[in-house]
Amino acid sequence: MVERLSDAERKAALLELGNWRHEAGEDRIVREFVFADFRVAFGFMTQVALQAEKAGHHPDWSNSYNRVRIGLTTHDAGGLSEKDVALARAIDAVATRMGAR
Numbered sequence: 001m002v003e004r005l006s007d008a009e010r011k012a013a014l015l016e017l018g019n020w021r022h023e024a025g026e027d028r029i030v031r032e033f034v035f036a037d038f039r040v041a042f043g044f045m046t047q048v049a050l051q052a053e054k055a056g057h058h059p060d061w062s063n064s065y066n067r068v069r070i071g072l073t074t075h076d077a078g079g080l081s082e083k084d085v086a087l088a089r090a091i092d093a094v095a096t097r098m099g100a101r
C-alpha cells in the first residue's frame with residue numbers, strides 16, 4: 001500500500017509542480033486547465049484517461065466547456081501520495097502539449 005506524503009515531501013512536490021494548489025482539508029492537489037474550446041478540453045481528458053488507466057490511478061475531475069478542473073488524492077492512503085505527484089506531472093505534460101492556460 002502506498003504511503004501518504006510527509007509535510008516536507010508535500011512541500012517539495014508542490015514547489016516542483018508549481019501550478020497545483022494544496023487543499024489541506026482533503027489533503028489533495030487541484031489545478032484548473034483552460035483550453036481553446038470543448039474539443040481540445042475533451043481531447044485532453046481522453047489523453048489523461050489513458051495515462052490514468054496505465055498508472056492505475058485516477059483523477060477526480062469536472063469539465064465545463066473549455067475548462068477542466070482536476071483534483072488528485074490517493075483514496076487508499078487517505079491523502080496525497082507519490083502516485084498523485086506522478087500523475088500530476090503526466091497531466092501537466094499533456095496540458096502543455098495541448099496549449100492549456
Ligand SMILES: C[C@H](O)[C@H](O)[C@H]1CNC2=NC(N)=NC(=O)C2=N1
Nearest residue numbers: 056057058059073074075076077
Ligand atoms: C484497485 C485499484 O488499483 C485502486 O482502487 C486504485 C484505483 N485508482 C485510484 N485512484 C485514486 N486517485 N486513488 C486511489 O486510491 C485509487 N485506487
